Amino acid sequence: MAVTKWDPFRDLNMLQDRMNRLFDDAGRGWRSDEPISTTTWSPAIDIFETEGEIVVKAELPGLERKDITVHLENNVLTLRGERRFEKEAKEENYHRIERSYGGFSRAFSIPMTVDEQSINADYKDGILNIRLPKKEQAKPKQIKINE
DSSP, rough: OOOOOOOHHHHHHHHHHHHHHHHHHHHHHOOOOOOOOOSOOOOOEEEEEESSSEEEEETTTTGGGGGGEEEEETTTTEEEEEEOOSSSSGGGOSSSSOOOEEEEEEEEEEEBBBOOOOOOOEEEETTTEEEEBBGGGSSOOOOOOOO
């Protein structure tokens, strides 16, 4: 497990952003002509580690590549995007709206062992795969014991 430097202001800023979104979204549901399900959503994300890399997989169905941004700064990986509600039919013609729409932002601390120059991402069938290779010195090495 990697040790990361704790920044209390980052946590406070994230909490403030979440609270702002909570109040903005609640107000938007009362005052807007858009359905309440268009206010916010958060994609499901898996993060796992192999011997040579850290892999982040995000479920982003219905989004296009141009609607997604991936940003790495100060060992924080940030995913942002927006799924827009398309008014193809009049709202009164809808029987039920259960899918969530709107913008999202997810941020994750990444260990210092990641090689930032070799990160790559691909998007296929609604799944965003981000591969964060580890630096050579961070990979475990087998040490041979001399006789």
